Amino acid sequence: MKLKKLLEQVGDFLDADSKTQAKEIKSIRKVLKELKKKEHKLKAELKGLPKAEEEARDELQIKLDVIYAQRKKGLDRVRELKQSRKEKDD
Amino acid sequence: MLRRLFLPLVLLVLAYALWASADFMEIAAGVALFMFGMLCLEEGFKTFTGGTLESLLRKSTDRLWKSLSFGVVSTTAMQSSSLVSLITVSFVSAEMITLAAGIGIIMGANIGTTTGAWLIAGLGLKVDIAAYAMPGLIFGMLLIMQKSKTLKGFGNLLLGFAFLFLGIHYMKEGFDAFQGNFDLSAYALPGLMGLLVYTLVGMLITVIMQSSHASLLIIITALSAGQVTYENALALAIGANLGSTITIILGALASNLGGKRLAASHVLFNVLTAAVAIVFIGQIAWLVDQGGFLLGIREDDYLLKLALFHTLFNVMGVLLLAPFVQPLSRLLIARITFQKQSAETPLYLYPEALETPETAVNAVRKEVRHLFDNAFGLLAHGVSMKRSVVKSEESLSEAVKYTRKIFPVDVDDVYEDKIKSLHSDIVDFIAKAQAEESTQKATEELYVLRQASRKLVEAVKGMKHLHKNLSRYGLSTNPAVRERYDLIRLQLARLLRDLHRLLEADSNDVTTLSLDALRVSLEKSSRQLIDELDEMIRHRRLVARVATSIMNDESYVSDISTNLIDAVHTLLLPQLDDDSSSLTLDKQEISQLVDEGAEKTGA
Incomplete structure (x- = not known):
């Protein structure tokens, strides 16, 4: 029993990196979800704005572009982390 | 005795x-x-x-x-x-x-x-x-x-x-x-x-x-x-x-x-x-x-x-x-409320706050926020806007357009009284907190907060220079000059309003990420202003001496804005998930976004 527990602890220690990566993937996904929600909200706002309000539309467009870039960055990071985990498993 | x-x-x-x-x-x-x-x-x-x-x-x-x-x-x-x-x-x-x-x-x-x-x-x-x-x-x-x-x-x-x-x-x-x-x-x-x-x-x-x-x-x-x-x-x-x-x-x-x-x-x-x-x-x-x-x-x-x-x-x-x-x-x-006292007195830096590392960090964070509020007031007055107007829903463009006088603010005086003294108190308190037993996390947080305090000081220093030219050219009878300075004031007032809203809002993981949009917006306006200035000089609508003043002032605005955004980023950090900071855009990515935006509009 004691040996089993010791082996489990050694396994956890060696697996620490992969656990950190899994945690990072999870938290990035959470942020991505919130960004997606914000993107929808901003798109709806933009749709509701009259064409004449060019300045406000520009501001919203900037916010949307930034969210798009951040989401892309996040997705790339998740892909990279998944790839690295896969390589370790192989 | x-x-x-x-x-x-x-x-x-x-x-x-x-x-x-x-x-x-x-x-x-x-x-x-x-x-x-x-x-x-x-x-x-x-x-x-x-x-x-x-x-x-x-x-x-x-x-x-x-x-x-x-x-x-x-x-x-x-x-x-x-x-x-x-x-x-x-x-x-x-x-x-x-x-x-x-x-x-x-x-x-x-x-x-x-x-x-x-x-x-x-x-x-x-x-x-x-x-x-x-x-x-x-x-x-x-x-x-x-x-x-x-x-x-x-x-x-x-x-x-x-x-x-x-x-x-x-x-x-x-x-x-x-x-x-x-x-x-x-x-x-x-x-x-x-x-x-x-x-x-x-x-x-x-x-x-x-x-x-x-x-x-x-x-x-x-x-x-x-x-x-x-x-x-x-x-x-x-x-x-x-x-x-x-x-x-x-x-x-x-x-x-x-x-x-x-x-x-x-x-x-x-x-x-x-x-x-x-x-x-x-x-x-x-x-x-x-x-x-x-x-x-x-x-x-x-x-x-x-x-x-x-x-x-x-x-x-x-x-x-x-x-x-x-x-x-x-x-x-x-x-039990405050006796009327000058705003520069620290509100949170008391010896009791040094009791534990976490209370020390919290006290400093609140004090840096207090410093931000002081800087906010000074900068708002610097661009001749009332603090209440910047915080309200009123149209900032209208407020800028109908400005009849530039506020006679003694920026040096206010800087010494409300900014520098508070910054010194923060630095002093951090030094005391670091002398106490602390955790690594608390030490790092205190370091970042000291940087944020310094950035707020730098932002106000920028206003010292900007205000001189604003007093001189802000209400110029030359419409081209007035228009440029109106733009500069509007840009800063908008940033102050956005930052105030971000700090007041219920923060979530993406709040700090919103600061990237402000950075992009800032760089875009800056480029636009410079391009327009070049055009004006080429067409002799502005004398080179005034144009260089505007260029210098644009650079001050840019520095002020960057410092303010960085400081607010630190103030928003406790609500930020560590991993979401990896989604923050770097300088290159922000420039790229501005380039793409310019291409889209054909500028």
């Missing part, structure tokens, strides 16, 4: 008393050992306040019953209501817990502190407690010599308990011997007079020793030796409770509003409890008799009965006042 003479005089009288009476020396040594034990316990518990106590405190204070229980349990464990009170003051001061939660903890601590009386009366005087102290001293000393902080902490706790036990032992011995030579019970006073006089004596003893625990020890041992009557001992216990407010009052003197309000609530609570106990002393004594009978306490066991009385009247005080915690907290917030 009198103050300077006080300590030598006390020392002299004490020395004479120690020389004159060997019994008194034993009692005094007992009190000294007991108090030293409490110091060791405080020191030991402080070792474990690197995060665990703080997070526990916050989680356990969101309901009144939770904060009450927390007060009871923590004071029982630490055997020091002073430590719990002081930590609570520092937490309320740093606004990490609400005033109502703080009041709950203090009430709980009042009940928790009564366990000390049970310990002394039930165990201390009946068992040879000094025998338990010896192993504590040996193991405690061994642990204290270790390098590990945790082991040192345990060592202090063991030593603390050992000295408490030794103190109780010496006090008991001293009073037993004292009994043979001198009879204090001859001074017993019956009736209301006795009640009031002994309440006052109990209060004085506690004020002098700053520990209700030590006073109770004296009261219980004196009672066990027959030096005071049971009735007078009850009055002494009420007095000890009243006197215990002195620690929190002293702690709050150097504290901010939160601490002062908490101290006021403590005084109010203890005075009311004491008043009720004095008025209903007969009924409470009857209750003690009944309770003692139920608990199996002997009729003549006055020590345990005193402990029961102490617990009962504190519990009664809590029961009476618990329903009024919220109204009391509202009343104190409304009544």
Whole structure:
């Protein structure tokens, strides 16, 4: 029993990196979800704005572009982390 | 003069008393050992306040019953209501817990502190407690010599308990011997007079020793030796409770509003409890008799009965006042407010905040936010806008367009008064916090906050230069020049409004990421302004001298904005998930986005 527990602890220690990566993937996904929600909200706002309000539309467009870039960055990071985990498993 | 003479005089009288009476020396040594034990316990518990106590405190204070229980349990464990009170003051001061939660903890601590009386009366005087102290001293000393902080902490706790036990032992011995030579019970006073006089004596003893625990020890041992009557001992216990407010009052003197309000609530609570106990002393004594009978306490066991009385009247005080915690907290917030003082005085940097690394970080964070508010006001006035207009929903373009005068702000003066002095206080406080024992996380956070404070100072320095040209050209009769300066003012006012909104909003993981949009917007406007200036110079619509002034000013605006965004980024950080910061765009990505935007619009 004691040996089993010791082996489990050694396994956890060696697996620490992969656990950190899994945690990072999870938290990035959470942020991505919130960004997606914000993107929808901003798109709806933009749709509701009259064409004449060019300045406000520009501001919203900037916010949307930034969210798009951040989401892309996040997705790339998740892909990279998944790839690295896969390589370790192989 | 009198103050300077006080300590030598006390020392002299004490020395004479120690020389004159060997019994008194034993009692005094007992009190000294007991108090030293409490110091060791405080020191030991402080070792474990690197995060665990703080997070526990916050989680356990969101309901009144939770904060009450927390007060009871923590004071029982630490055997020091002073430590719990002081930590609570520092937490309320740093606004990490609400005033109502703080009041709950203090009430709980009042009940928790009564366990000390049970310990002394039930165990201390009946068992040879000094025998338990010896192993504590040996193991405690061994642990204290270790390098590990945790082991040192345990060592202090063991030593603390050992000295408490030794103190109780010496006090008991001293009073037993004292009994043979001198009879204090001859001074017993019956009736209301006795009640009031002994309440006052109990209060004085506690004020002098700053520990209700030590006073109770004296009261219980004196009672066990027959030096005071049971009735007078009850009055002494009420007095000890009243006197215990002195620690929190002293702690709050150097504290901010939160601490002062908490101290006021403590005084109010203890005075009311004491008043009720004095008025209903007969009924409470009857209750003690009944309770003692139920608990199996002997009729003549006055020590345990005193402990029961102490617990009962504190519990009664809590029961009476618990329903009024919220109204009391509202009343104190409304009544105890700031004296009119200049805004540059630090609002959160008090010595109590240095108590734990987390409270220090929180206090600095709040103070940097205070500095941001000062910088916000100065910058808003710098672009000739009222602070209220920038914070409102009013159209900023209209406000800029219809500006009739540039505000005559003495930026240098305001900078010295409201920015530089506060920044110096922050830097000084951080240095003090770093000199204390700290965690790595707290040290890093303090470093980042100092940078944020510096960036706010830099932002204001930028306004010093900008304001000179704004005063000169801001309302220029040349429409081209006025238009450029209007744009500069509008850009800064918009940024201030956006940053204010971000700081006021309910933050989530993506709040800090919104700052990237401000950065992109800033770079886009900056490029646009420069392009337009080039065009104007080419077409001779602007003289080169004025154009270069505008270019310089654009650069100041850019610096001011970047510094403000960076500072707000730090202020928003506690709400940010660590991993989401990896999604923040870097300089290159921001430039790329601006390029793409320009391509889309065909600029």
